[in-house]
Amino acid sequence: MRHPIRTLAALACAGVLVAGCSGGTDNGADDPGTTADPGAGGEEITLVVATFNEFGYEDLFAEYEADNPGITVEHRKAATSNEARDNMNTRLAAGSGLADIEGIEVDWLPELMQYPDRFVDLASDEVEGRWFDWKTAAVTTDDGKLIGYGTDIGPEAVCYRADLFEAAGLPADRDEVAALLEGDWDTYFDVGRDFVASSDAAWFDSAGATWQGMANQLETPFENLDGTVIPLADNTEMKGIYDDIMAALDADLSAGNEQWSEDWTNGFQNDSFATMLCPGWMLGIIAGNAEGVEGWDIADVFPGGGGNWGGSYLTVPDQTEHPEEAKALAAWLTAPEQQIKAFEAKGTFPSQVDALSDPALTGFTHEFFNNAPAGQILANRAEAITVQPFKGPNYFAMAEIMTDALNRVDSAGTDDADSSWEKALVAFDALGLE
Amino acid sequence: MxxxxxxxxxxxxxxxxxxxxxxxxxxxxxxxxxxxxxxxxxxxxMHEWHLIGGQGAFVGLQNFTDVLGQPRFTVALRNTFSIFLLSSVPQVIAAIVIAYALDTNLRARTFWRMGVLLPYVVAPVAVSLIFSKLFADESGMLNALLGAVGIDGIGWHSSAFASHVAISTMVNFRWTGYNTLIFLAAMQAIPRELYEAAIVDGAARWRTFFSITIPMLRPTIIFVVITSTIGGLQIFDEPRMYDTLGLGGPDRQWMTLTMYIYELGWGTQMNFGRAAAVSWLLFLIIVAIGLVNFAITRRIASSGTKGARK
Structure with missing residues (x-):
């Protein structure tokens, strides 16, 4: 009678072992650049390109290989950007193991820009003026070194539920909504107050997401341009945004669902909220979460002007053995023609100025959003972006303090506006930045 | 010579x-x-140490005084112990009781015995994903059930205690069966003559359980308590996967010490020095608790087996 148990225990152990092994083997094939075949005059080169999520480059690699004999492109794709980020940080610290071309997210820049020496300078006349100035400025060091080529951006519009607007007596047509919301954040919140007065739904999804849109319009959200930190207690601009959002929470404008949480995802099906700030990459997420819900539309407007949320770059770490070839491939991949193909493949919105007038992009309509001309709207939203917020090395530590403070009031309800701000100040002191 | x-x-x-x-x-x-x-x-x-930047200046015990002075360290300590107690204590008790039930003459014994191990085979991350759907504040199944019988939903992600209960449930789901099998194995090694003699002497079922089974299980209880202490104090996967941000909640309602280490070292601060300081503090805590554990469990039912086993 005891044998089956023993067998089972052995099986369980074996299962653990297998899991342990498979956890470790993904480091196996890491030897970028050294796989080049020295035969045939040493011309054969393998370039490893590491990306995450969907860069939309799969077909382009084959095209590049066909046009450039002797070059093989190997694609190493991480499932999530967090996974890619851990990998990047660990191997950057270790000094080996990175790919020849590493895709990075704009969010990683505050850290990586502290170590420009670990990357190849990508500046060249060929790519001069290819991207929006603010896109390039974020990856340019003070002495003019360019560490990344822009791939995509996240220009933000306002996505809204036309059916809920109509039920609440507001105009529902996308042009009328754009006119209605035209203005600053006060306008956005005021229309929201009108809306919630005659609807069961909330105005926006979460305080954190709204803060993200507002804070990205500040030139110096947390740090001065010289890199010194603005003490949170003295940061009147940030406190102003915090107070505005707290006032909106008091007026029940928020659905109170922490972004990306289970309740947030389900909120799309439960008519929890009527608007949300939507960068281009959010369209697919809304369409997925709100599957079967009719009424979503996009308005060509953003409170307070323009705003960008997210976007990525290609970098060439200096660990590579083929800096020139890697640079050439990165430049080719991020050229407008290729980026349009990536947009067609996976919907990544291009950061290249010329790409925005490409018919493939301007003619793009999104069926889920009532056939809204999403390509043209997002192109207009990209043109409206004027401010590139300065994000120094401590940006994310402080952004986390702010979103924690907002979520304490908005979703968790553990604090009121004042006590949550006090806790934020304590957390700021704990960073020990001064 | x-x-x-x-x-x-x-x-x-x-x-x-x-x-x-x-x-x-x-x-x-x-x-x-x-x-x-x-x-x-x-x-x-004892150094300033950045995740990417590497070693910095020698700072002595500065990192230790820094983290000990932060309210988050205290919160993490509270959460760790709360989750540890809420999971380990019911878990060990339930495991002994289930093992005792499985040790009797059940039909299809092997089936039941294999059944208790099934949750252990499920990866902790998968367990967390399933339970996070059950424990969602507004759209979760548990709150829907509570609502159906007229009870207000519980803020599983806002109240610290409720979140600890939810996380402990995941831990118990996964580990109770595992400990049950260990106890079952130990129970089967108890000589049956002892029970027979006790029954002849007129002992009731519960009496044999407390006077024979528990004392004879002493070394196994010590083993299970110590391993679950070490595991419980290092708990990471379940609370980290409990929401999507993985920080332990906006007020750090369910941030454990290991999550705090991760937040300091790999989070926004990338401060390896402080993370290492908390790691050492955690190590010292585990050693201390381990010793206390050992002292307490040595006394469990010592009357029955004085000198019988070490």
Whole structure:
């Protein structure tokens, strides 16, 4: 009678072992650049390109290989950007193991820009003026070194539920909504107050997401341009945004669902909220979460002007053995023609100025959003972006303090506006930045 | 005393040294993967040390005083112990009771015994994903059930205690069956004559359980309590996966010490020095709790087995 148990225990152990092994083997094939075949005059080169999520480059690699004999492109794709980020940080610290071309997210820049020496300078006349100035400025060091080529951006519009607007007596047509919301954040919140007065739904999804849109319009959200930190207690601009959002929470404008949480995802099906700030990459997420819900539309407007949320770059770490070839491939991949193909493949919105007038992009309509001309709207939203917020090395530590403070009031309800701000100040002191 | 020959000396050396040689692989391995990291972490904890930037200035015990002065350390300590107690205590009790039930003459015994191990095979991350759907504040199944019987939903992600209960549930789901099997194995090693003698003496079922089973299980209880203490104090996967941000909640309602280490070292601060300091504090706490544990469990039902086993 005891044998089956023993067998089972052995099986369980074996299962653990297998899991342990498979956890470790993904480091196996890491030897970028050294796989080049020295035969045939040493011309054969393998370039490893590491990306995450969907860069939309799969077909382009084959095209590049066909046009450039002797070059093989190997694609190493991480499932999530967090996974890619851990990998990047660990191997950057270790000094080996990175790919020849590493895709990075704009969010990683505050850290990586502290170590420009670990990357190849990508500046060249060929790519001069290819991207929006603010896109390039974020990856340019003070002495003019360019560490990344822009791939995509996240220009933000306002996505809204036309059916809920109509039920609440507001105009529902996308042009009328754009006119209605035209203005600053006060306008956005005021229309929201009108809306919630005659609807069961909330105005926006979460305080954190709204803060993200507002804070990205500040030139110096947390740090001065010289890199010194603005003490949170003295940061009147940030406190102003915090107070505005707290006032909106008091007026029940928020659905109170922490972004990306289970309740947030389900909120799309439960008519929890009527608007949300939507960068281009959010369209697919809304369409997925709100599957079967009719009424979503996009308005060509953003409170307070323009705003960008997210976007990525290609970098060439200096660990590579083929800096020139890697640079050439990165430049080719991020050229407008290729980026349009990536947009067609996976919907990544291009950061290249010329790409925005490409018919493939301007003619793009999104069926889920009532056939809204999403390509043209997002192109207009990209043109409206004027401010590139300065994000120094401590940006994310402080952004986390702010979103924690907002979520304490908005979703968790553990604090009121004042006590949550006090806790934020304590957390700021704990960073020990001064 | 006559001089030993070379062969004799070799054989004497063999007798004396070989046993140590045979057990040495474990200790050499332990020195490399256990002792060295421990010492190196202590070294890191006394420096400014950035995840990417590497070693900075020597700061002595500054990192320790920094983290000890932060309210988050206290919160993390509270959460860790709360989750640990909420999971380990019911878990060990439930495991003993289930093992006792499985030790009786059930039909299809093997099926039931295999069944209790099933949750253990599920990866902790998968468990967390499933339970996070059950425990969602507004759209979760549990709150829907509570609502159906007219009880207000519980803020599983806002109240600290409710979140600890939810996380402990995941831990218990996964580990109770595992501990049950260990207890079951130990129970089957208890000589049946003891029970027979007790029954002949007129002992009731519960009496044999408390006077024979529990005392005879003492070494196993010590083992399970110590391993679940070490595991419980290092709990990471379940609370980290409990929401999508993985920080332990906006007010750090369910941030454990290991999550705090991760937040300091790999989060926005990338401060390895502080992370190493908390790691060492956690190590000291585990050693202290382990000793207390040992002292307490040694006393469990000592009346029944004085000197019987060590």
């Amino acid at each position: 006559h001089r030993l020959t070379w062969q004799q000396r070799l054989s004497r050396f063999d007798v004396k040294a070989s046993p140590y040689l045979y057990i040495s692989p474990f200790f050499i391995l332990f020195a490399v993967v256990g002792l060295f990291p421990l010492a190196y972490t202590a070294w890191v904890s």
